[in-house]
Amino acid sequence: MEHIRNFCIIAHIDHGKSTLADRLLQQTNTISERELQAQTLDDMDLERERGITIKSHAIQMDYEQDGKKYTLNLIDTPGHVDFSYEVSRSIAACEGALLIVDAAQGIQAQTISNLYLALEHDLEIIPVLNKIDLPSANPEEVKDQIVDLIGCDRDDILIASGKTGFGVDTILEAIVARVPHPVGDPNAPLQALIFDSVFDSYRGINAFFKVVNGEIKKGDKVKFVNTGRTYDADEIGTLRLKHQPKSVVKTGDVGYIISGIKVAKEVKVGDTITTVNNPCEKAIQGFEDVKPMVFAGIYPVDTDEYEELRDAMEKLQLNDASLTFEPESSAALGFGFRCGFLGMLHMEIIQERLEREFNMTVITTVPNVSYHAYLVREPETKILINNPSDLPEATILERVEEPFIKAQIITKSDFVGAVMNLCIDKRGELKNQVYLTPERVELTFEIPLAEIVFDFYDKLKTISKGYASFDYHPMGYRESKLVKMDLLLNGDQVDALSALIHKDKAFDLGKRICLKLRELLPRQQFDIAIQAAIGAKIIARETVKALRKDVTAKCYGGDISRKRKLLEKQKAGKKRMRQIGNVEVPQNAFMAVLKLDD
Template identity: 55%
Template sequence: MNQTALAPQAGTADEPVEISHIRNFSIVAHIDHGKSTLADRLIQMTGGLTEREMKDQILDSMDIERERGITIKAQTVRLLYQAQDGETYTLNLIDTPGHVDFAYEVNRSLAACEGSLLVVDASQGVEAQTLANVYQAIENDHEIVPVLNKVDLPAAEPERVQQQIEDVIGLDATDAVMISAKTGLGVEDVLEAIVTRLPAPKGNPNATLKAMLVDSWYDAYLGVVVLVRVIDGKLKKGQKVRMMGTGATYDVDRVGVITPKLATLNELGPGEIGFMTASIKEVADTRVGDTITDEKKPTETMLEGFKPAQPVVFCGLFPVDAADFEDLRAAMGKLRLNDASFSFEMESSAALGFGFRCGFLGLLHLEIIQERLEREFNLDLIATAPSVVYEIQLRKGANDEGEPEVEELHNPADMPDVMKIEEIREPWITATILTPDEYLGPILKLCQERRGIQKELSYVGARAMLVYNLPLNEVVFDFYDRLKSISKGYASFDYQITGYEAGDLVKMQILVNSDPVDALSILVHRSQAEYRGRAMCEKLKDLIPQHMFVIPIQAAIGGKIIARETIRALRKDVTAKCYGGDVTRKRKLLEKQKAGKKKMRQFGKVDIPQEAFIKALKMDS
């Protein structure tokens, strides 16, 4: 490594930074293309941390991020770099997640920067998330520097990938920086490219304060820590500031930067990215994208801000042991402190007891929240089948006001009477799938099975790029797993929600001994209701133990039964105590048993074990 690149990190905190020497940039890429590893090398080469303090994926602070090798939260770090022209530059780096579920993290990170490093794996090439993230960067008017990573691998084909970037994205990749983030090869060139090719931020230090709230998290000692990007003016310690979106005012306790340790300053000037604390109690009080301004001299115009992250997948989380309910409530409250996109409300189920209906941004988000609850708070949880949010258009006069009304349906069990419903609308997505040519046939078949509408099919070298419109309901269960298994892991998938469309959807109920089981209600498309109903009944037949009476298991839409399975009765030998004698004695006992079973069938209660719910709800695989 070039030792001249190392700049002293200490002692420079209080010096005001000249705006022309600031570079704000984010790293965008597909999952596993080397964003976090490149961030490690940049921190190491600029002396952000000593060799002793360094560890791999230093910005991935959660255990679950390090174990899975993914970034969940966007992380920020300020570095000082002495360039070849002798000047010292301040680099504000934001490392962003690559997974589709955390696209909202990427969006707000990009809004705080003027440029992006587009990292592409030189062996894998352009993938679906590469496209999604780079288009977001282009929408934010970013200057983009292509970086080809992993050029030291035997399978690397940098020339082919350069051509691919030009063909697919339309970016000029002739001067792409060739690096190996793992070994540090070429990282010095990345630092020079940041300084020479990315623009400096613009801003007026003498104007009134205008800053963007980029992120916030909860710290046990400091309260809520707010990450800000100063656009105009200065943010100082002791200043009284106002959040323009919520109207709340706060006194600033401290301001500073993340290096990646927290370092306090006296003030932050225009173009800088840093943090502030102001005795804020809850993360919910700090809306991402809000404008922070001076209370005495507020700015006239607010920043555009972002749409709040909308949950798209809902599922019920219930404690296995009912006594853990209060612990679960407390654990969810703590998780909510650091993840404002996670929402929950209490619900109860006849089968599973008390629990919570939770909203997530996707299945990976659901999986990570569930794993964090189980691991960090030592809870045993049951998750019900994930479902999406439906819109229900009620008929005129169906509600008290007499106007047509649109309701959101999160749980199929809460669906209103069919006679009141005009139509049911379901969310649709536009999915982009990149796959090697040999797996194209099975993937097309999978998309057709899931009611997909093909929009586009084009080729990028030997790889096909598919664009499909699909109902989110069909994707949310096991689409991603099926896609990966069909393509032996080579296909990549990205989606965006496009809106709601009316569909021929019906509520399918499962009846056990003629009683409906709420926890097993699902909304399905009419064309697939019979297949789903039959599969669910067959599964439950194996999961529910035999009772002393016959148990019918039925799938029903309204009053119409569409599938049925029967669990045979356990037969007790009531004639065992009859030794010889008249046959009428035996017949009398058998008749008595028959009458008892008939009565039991009318009034008998069926015990459904909890594991039967879990397995039946996972039946989509």
């Protein structure tokens, strides 16, 4: 155990984690030059296309120093706020963390957020200044920021370049010297923490674990404590670039288990593995349950594919434990699922993965958040409102509470005014303003979560020329003046487009949605009335005009009454058609509500 080091790499998005991980793999000869490609550990097509890490990836390296052989288990983590749950799981399997800071951009919001996560788990932090070779690098100033943040000595900060490989050897030496080895009792009953899992269509579910106490041997009869199921350990091993089977995985090490599990529900991330013959007394404290921030409905385009969509969601949940879902039905879209996501990017990625990995074409409804409603008759009873259509009638409703968040925005001092205007426009309240350096300001706001669900992050990046970084924490619920706005097409309510919004913004938003839908709905043989309504009151209306068939073309010359007769006949036909005609709402109309300003 003295020769094992478990560590993860944490940083803000785009600070060079995955590139530095490549250099570590190269330096320790874990992968050959032939196997190496840029961001080797990002093995999903989506990750390569977008240049972001979506999944944490564990890999084992061998390293020799002063004649001693060490085993280093590295976990590369995502940097985007929407995937912070991946980071918290990775941290639970480690004793140390490399905190990577970009020498040109300095400390950003997610750097601070991930650092606090690591400190809560008492990890040893090794600060690394990356991208030192950039012409715009400002190492001395960024070192001051790191010293202020962590309180370490300036000499403790390592300098490196993931691109050129400069400083990688000193990082490896620092990992061996500074990161503590795992602590556990090799003779105690087996206790192993599952921190990730993945579905393999040939071999069932692979669970990745860290052995805290005891050891696990091939062929052992093992039990998953939370679910109470027992299995045979058909294959165990360590995580190299490809799985490497072993006969035993000992205390402190990270490995995988394949036991022919086919049902996704039987594996829970955060569960404890123990042996049936010598079980442990209690389970390891896993991670807290994930708190979804954004809710949206996902429905199959073809209603017959409902069961296939359920299978796909369960398999995806194995790989991404921060996805939560439950069945729901909609009058407009049939049967589907109400899903909880950690943010808009997370929602986009899930939708894309469903289409690519499982060939499911889905419709996603307008995202919203959960509210609490209280009735006049029972003011103490709280009703959870996940869908605007569940909101009780205004006559029996006493009050509605919406979730608020504490938002921390770090930006350049030039953009403070624009950022403040944006937050106040989103019903935010400025709570604090701290100048970290003369150039960088940290603003703290309290904002309703519903206001940042749509396009807040995109707008923030736009007004700050990409410099502002954003992080948030839930604060609980507060009372608000909220109303339910329905959208009607020819008098029929489209429940997938209903939304709970603040009373003061209802008229403006209703008008803009109607205008947007008028552009997007295809024209029919009859007029389509698009209306936004609050209760029985119509607050906005637009009309998609009918396609006009030239019925009078054959009437050349002659009396006007012949033309009039034909036009009256067509008018009656259009009226009847409107009563029985259905309006097809295209998928882009559901998502258009998010991009009203485009």
